[in-house]
Amino acid sequence: MAxxxxxxxxxxxxxxxxxxxxxxxxxxxxxxxxxxxxxxRELLLEMHPADIADLIEQLAWEQQDQLARLAPxxxxxxxxxxLAVDTRGDVVDALDPVHIAEALAxxxxxxxxxxxxxxxxxxxxxxxxxVSAEDRQYLERSLAFEEETAGRLxxxxxxxxxxxxxxxxxxxHMRMAGExxxxxxxxxxxxDEGFKPIGAVPxxxxxxxxxxxxxxxxxxxxxxxxxxxxxQEDAAYLFEKYHLISAPVVDDDGRLAGMLTVxxxxxxxxxxxxxxxxxxxxxxxAGQSDTVxxxxxxxxxxxxxxxxxxxxxxxxxxLFDEAITQLVxxxxxxxxxxxxxxxxxxxxxxxxxxxxxxxDLTMSNSMRVIWRELAAGAxxxxxxxxxxxxxxxxxxxDWALGGVIAISMVITLACAGLAGILVPLGLRRMGADPAxxxxxxxxxxxxxxxxxxFLGLGALVLL
Amino acid sequence: MAxxxxxxxxxxxxxxxxxxxxxxxxxxxxxxxxxxxxxxRELLLEMHPADIADLIEQLAWEQQDQLARLAPxxxxxxxxxxLAVDTRGDVVDALDPVHIAEALAxxxxxxxxxxxxxxxxxxxxxxxxxVSAEDRQYLERSLAFEEETAGRLxxxxxxxxxxxxxxxxxxxHMRMAGExxxxxxxxxxxxDEGFKPIGAVPxxxxxxxxxxxxxxxxxxxxxxxxxxxxxQEDAAYLFEKYHLISAPVVDDDGRLAGMLTVxxxxxxxxxxxxxxxxxxxxxxxAGQSDTVxxxxxxxxxxxxxxxxxxxxxxxxxxLFDEAITQLVxxxxxxxxxxxxxxxxxxxxxxxxxxxxxxxDLTMSNSMRVIWRELAAGAxxxxxxxxxxxxxxxxxxxDWALGGVIAISMVITLACAGLAGILVPLGLRRMGADPAxxxxxxxxxxxxxxxxxxFLGLGALVLL
Numbered sequence: 048m049a050x051x052x053x054x055x056x057x058x059x060x061x062x063x064x065x066x067x068x069x070x071x072x073x074x075x076x077x078x079x080x081x082x083x084x085x086x087x088r089e090l091l092l093e094m095h096p097a098d099i100a101d102l103i104e105q106l107a108w109e110q111q112d113q114l115a116r117l118a119p120x121x122x123x124x125x126x127x128x129x130l131a132v133d134t135r136g137d138v139v140d141a142l143d144p145v146h147i148a149e150a151l152a153x154x155x156x157x158x159x160x161x162x163x164x165x166x167x168x169x170x171x172x173x174x175x176x177x178v179s180a181e182d183r184q185y186l187e188r189s190l191a192f193e194e195e196t197a198g199r200l201x202x203x204x205x206x207x208x209x210x211x212x213x214x215x216x217x218x219x220h221m222r223m224a225g226e227x228x229x230x231x232x233x234x235x236x237x238x239d240e241g242f243k244p245i246g247a248v249p250x251x252x253x254x255x256x257x258x259x260x261x262x263x264x265x266x267x268x269x270x271x272x273x274x275x276x277x278x279q280e281d282a283a284y285l286f287e288k289y290h291l292i293s294a295p296v297v298d299d300d301g302r303l304a305g306m307l308t309v310x311x312x313x314x315x316x317x318x319x320x321x322x323x324x325x326x327x328x329x330x331x332x333a334g335q336s337d338t339v340x341x342x343x344x345x346x347x348x349x350x351x352x353x354x355x356x357x358x359x360x361x362x363x364x365x366l367f368d369e370a371i372t373q374l375v376x377x378x379x380x381x382x383x384x385x386x387x388x389x390x391x392x393x394x395x396x397x398x399x400x401x402x403x404x405x406x407d408l409t410m411s412n413s414m415r416v417i418w419r420e421l422a423a424g425a426x427x428x429x430x431x432x433x434x435x436x437x438x439x440x441x442x443x444x445d446w447a448l449g450g451v452i453a454i455s456m457v458i459t460l461a462c463a464g465l466a467g468i469l470v471p472l473g474l475r476r477m478g479a480d481p482a483x484x485x486x487x488x489x490x491x492x493x494x495x496x497x498x499x500x501f502l503g504l505g506a507l508v509l510l
Numbered sequence: 511m512a513x514x515x516x517x518x519x520x521x522x523x524x525x526x527x528x529x530x531x532x533x534x535x536x537x538x539x540x541x542x543x544x545x546x547x548x549x550x551r552e553l554l555l556e557m558h559p560a561d562i563a564d565l566i567e568q569l570a571w572e573q574q575d576q577l578a579r580l581a582p583x584x585x586x587x588x589x590x591x592x593l594a595v596d597t598r599g600d601v602v603d604a605l606d607p608v609h610i611a612e613a614l615a616x617x618x619x620x621x622x623x624x625x626x627x628x629x630x631x632x633x634x635x636x637x638x639x640x641v642s643a644e645d646r647q648y649l650e651r652s653l654a655f656e657e658e659t660a661g662r663l664x665x666x667x668x669x670x671x672x673x674x675x676x677x678x679x680x681x682x683h684m685r686m687a688g689e690x691x692x693x694x695x696x697x698x699x700x701x702d703e704g705f706k707p708i709g710a711v712p713x714x715x716x717x718x719x720x721x722x723x724x725x726x727x728x729x730x731x732x733x734x735x736x737x738x739x740x741x742q743e744d745a746a747y748l749f750e751k752y753h754l755i756s757a758p759v760v761d762d763d764g765r766l767a768g769m770l771t772v773x774x775x776x777x778x779x780x781x782x783x784x785x786x787x788x789x790x791x792x793x794x795x796a797g798q799s800d801t802v803x804x805x806x807x808x809x810x811x812x813x814x815x816x817x818x819x820x821x822x823x824x825x826x827x828x829l830f831d832e833a834i835t836q837l838v839x840x841x842x843x844x845x846x847x848x849x850x851x852x853x854x855x856x857x858x859x860x861x862x863x864x865x866x867x868x869x870d871l872t873m874s875n876s877m878r879v880i881w882r883e884l885a886a887g888a889x890x891x892x893x894x895x896x897x898x899x900x901x902x903x904x905x906x907x908d909w910a911l912g913g914v915i916a917i918s919m920v921i922t923l924a925c926a927g928l929a930g931i932l933v934p935l936g937l938r939r940m941g942a943d944p945a946x947x948x949x950x951x952x953x954x955x956x957x958x959x960x961x962x963x964f965l966g967l968g969a970l971v972l973l
Contacts, residue, residue, distance in 0.1 A: 065872065065873050066873075068872065068873075068874070069872065069873040069874050072872075072874035072875075073874070095733070095752065097751050097752050097753075101751070104870065105872060105874045105875050107875075107878060131870070218717060221714075221717055221718050222717075222718055222719075222720070224718075228714075228718065229714075231712050231714055231715075231755075232714045233696055233713075233714065233755070249694055250696075250713040250714050250717055251684075251691075251692075251694055251695045251696065251713050252694075253717065254681060254684055254685075254713060254716065254717055255684050255685055255687075255691065256685075257685070270558070286776070287776050287777075287780065288560050288564070289558065289560050290560075290773040290776075291773075292694075292696070292755070292772070292773070309755070309772050309773070309776070310753040310754075310755070310772070312776070313749070313750050313753075313772070313775070313776060313779065314750075316776065316779055316780065316783075317750065317779065317783075317868070320779075320780075320783040320787075321864055321868075323787070324783075324786065324787050324790070324860055324863075324864055325860055325861065325864065327787070327791075327860070328790075328856045328857050328859070328860030328861075329853060329856070329857055330857045330860060330861060337882070338882070339882050339885040339886050339889060342861075342882060342883070342886035343886050343889045343890055343893075346854070346857045346886065346890060347890055347893060349853070349857070350850060350853060350854060350857075350890055350894060351894075351897075353849060353850060353853045354846070354850060354894060354897065354898065357845065357846040357849040357850060358846060358901060360845060360846075360849070361842050361843060361845060361846055364841065364842045364845065365842045368838040368839075368841075368842060371834065371838050371841050372835060372838050375831040375834050375835050375841075376831075378827065378831075378834050378838075378841035378844075379824050379827045379828045379831060380824060381841075381845075382820065382823060382824060382827065382844075382845060382848065382957070382961075383817070383820040383821060383823075383824055385845065386816060386820040386823070386953075386957070387813060387816060387817060387820060389852075390792060390812070390813055390816045391809070391813060393791045393792070394791050394792055394793045394809045394812070394813075396791070397787055397788055397790070397791030397793060398788065398791075398793060398805075400787075401784055401787055401788065405780070405784075407567060407594070409528065409531065409532065409535075409568060410528050410529075410531075410532040411531070411532045411535035411536070411539075411568045412535075412568050412570075415570060419800070419801070419802050419805060420805070422802040423802050423805035423806050423809065426802060426806045427806055427809060427810055427813055430806075430810060431813060431814075431817060434814075434817065435817065438821060490849075494845070494849070498845075
């Protein structure tokens with residue numbers, strides 16, 4: 048048992064000491080480069096798997112590879128399960144299939160899936176051949192589900208009890224079952240004679256109740272049932288909304304087949320949030336791309352699309368080249384209108400994407416929200432029309448020019464607000480992810496409107 | 511008990527039927543407008559508080575207000591706790607302090623805090639005067655902590671057992687305690703004679719163990735201890751990293767004072783992600799601003815900053831007005847360079863902000879990541895230099911112009927990659943939030959570099 052006094056001084060996991068962490072990474076990195084397996088083992092001795100995984104993630108790709116070849120025993124099942132998905136993919140490449148199969152034996156079924164789904168086909172076959180027949184059958188069934196579905200996330204270890212059991216029956220059963228139960232569980236699922244989940248009893252409630260009470264009396268009736276083919280994002284939404292700790296997953300016949308638990312859902316939520324944020328910024332890959340090549344690959348496609356739209360916006364400018372030659376102030380000021388439009392559009396877009404993700408933006412309030420975005424854009428347009436009108440008027444000593452930029456600002460910012468909400472709503476209606484690509488569409492709208500209105504009005508009024 | 515067959519057909523909560531949901535919102539909205547309290551009650555009868563909260567959030571602000579005045583009984587403690595923070599703030603404004611105090615009585619302590627922290631000073635005093643002395647003392651202590659700290663989130667109901675107790679002692683105690691225990695709990699905290707947490711036993715483990723086993727034998731030693739003044743984001747990170755379900759919170763003397771549970775942490779994670787995403791897009795308010803006024807207020811400040819930097823970038827263009835008059839193609843093409851730079855910078859920034867938030871970007875790998883961003887920017891720069899060089903050369907039949915835009919593209923995109931990582935790292939070093947304001951700084955860099963290099967080179971080479 049740890050000395051509590053010591054824990055109070057400075058619990059290792061809380062110690063926010065970036066220097067110590069940095070030194071540890073340096074030492075581990077040195078051990079990998081020097082091929083010093085025993086020093087690497089010593090460094091990671093008695094650490095929590097999550098901390099070991101954390102340190103390994105900090106190494107460069109080559110060193111992760113070296114370490115996996117040098118000291119595969121460090122990569123226990125728990126450490127593999129804790130690694131970030133990209134690192135896990137790299138590390139399992141370097142590990143022997145037999146080692147991977149052994150590491151899997153310690154894991155709950157959902158964590159086994161996490162590891163195996165990162166293997167390439169050949170290695171996956173070798174690992175599947177080396178695990179127990181039971182695990183193999185489970186893994187094959189799990190991998191048959193699409194990625195990012197509840198089927199991939201679910202755990203087949205769960206505790207179920209028939210509805211006619213009492214609290215006492217259930218407790219006795221659990222004391223007997225021992226090893227076959229999951230390490231941790233929070234609810235006992237109550238099933239009917241067809242193995243269908245009809246309710247759940249939180250373990251804390253079970254523990255508080257008298258032995259003679261039938262489960263059916265104290266259970267909460269099952270309202271949320273997850274199907275293996277459900278998107279993990281939908282499952283996460285249900286957990287979040289109803290504050291679930293675990294939820295039953297049923298097969299095609301409605302029979303209890305597994306459960307989802309909140310700790311896996313926390314990871315899903317983080318993953319989905321990351322995807323949304325990167326998608327909005329035009330980065331494809333959800334993983335943290337660690338190499339220059341993967342970074343370029345994740346970003347070039349959207350830069351190419353952006354180039355296309357930027358050239359299109361330039362073609363608008365080219366329509367007014369005569370006007371610009373006569374009044375160069377138009378060229379000086381036009382990026383301000385476009386920049387403000389782009390910014391206002393991005394603000395509106397981020398609010399919309401977030402509201403869609405949290406399911407706050409629905410059919411019932413979308414008209415109201417569209418109207419609000421248009422109005423907010425127009426109001427900001429008026430505010431900055433006044434400011435920029437004065438700045439431009441003073442700068443170029445030309446109040447007509449100030450008037451032109453002011454009017455353009457109002458029109459562009461109102462369009463920006465509208466585009467920021469209509470583009471993601473439109474993408475959603477077409478069944479696409481509202482975060483992906485929407486910022487390119489929005490800034491195309493704001494650039495085109497901004498340049499066209501400002502230069503067009505300028506040519507009309509000032510020349 | 512619900513009929514299981516029916517549940518299998520279409521559990522109400524899973525029914526992804528936006529039309530039915532929309533109709534319900536319409537009906538509720540009609541009931542609020544018509545002052546028909548009994549119809550509103552009928553509509554929401556037997557619904558889960560989370561579903562009721564969800565429907566209320568869909569109403570316009572005025573209707574939420576009407577409904578709260580019309581049928582305050584619909585706003586039970588659970589419904590208030592489930593409401594989104596903005597809606598909760600609006601609704602409690604319309605409710606009577608005595609009603610709020612009654613609603614609080616049903617809640618766990620952490621949910622009480624959620625409601626009370628939304629009240630203005632006057633109403634808060636009235637509500638505090640109406641609750642029980644015990645709750646008042648708790649709430650005053652809780653509200654004394656800063657917003658967004660563990661102290662605000664923690665629940666004072668928990669189960670603790672002295673280390674010398676056996677499994678049997680603990681179970682008997684829980685059966686006796688009944689009402690005083692929290693509704694749901696997942697771990698029993700083991701404490702020493704000074705009331706300091708030294709370990710925890712998951713309830714599922716307790717239930718499986720023989721009655722005679724001492725707790726100290728089966729407990730997991732406490733490694734994570736939260737202090738009330740800890741930032742909720744740091745607490746969430748620990749939950750996520752170590753897959754915690756609950757964690758002890760201690761007071762200044764190290765005595766167990768409360769606990770955090772994973773369901774509250776899920777809300778924190780969503781809130782922090784939302785803040786980051788909106789901050790990156792330059793929206794101040796973390797809540798979903800429902801009115802035009804609050805939307806304008808949340809966005810205008812960053813638009814003003816953006817205007818300043820856009821004017822600055824324009825001043826760079828103004829330096830080259832002679833060159834533009836002589837060669838208008840420079841004005842036509844310059845927004846392309848700036849736009850590509852802004853896009854590449856935003857990509858790099860989003861990846862960096864995300865890595866900082868998930869604590870993957872540390873002292874140990876920051877040099878490597880900076881180098882990667884610079885290189886990725888440069889590689890993308892070369893790719894798009896070639897593409898754009900050819901496009902510009904063909905468009906204006908001027909290969910020198912194509913060369914100038916190509917060189918500018920490489921320099922601008924390399925700077926964009928660098929700015930995208932250095933700006934958030936710099937903000938973090940200065941103790942600021944790396945998401946806030948960073949996109950304005952990054953696009954300022956890319957605009958200034960893009961315009962200056964392209965126009966400068968153009969003036970130098972082409973005229």
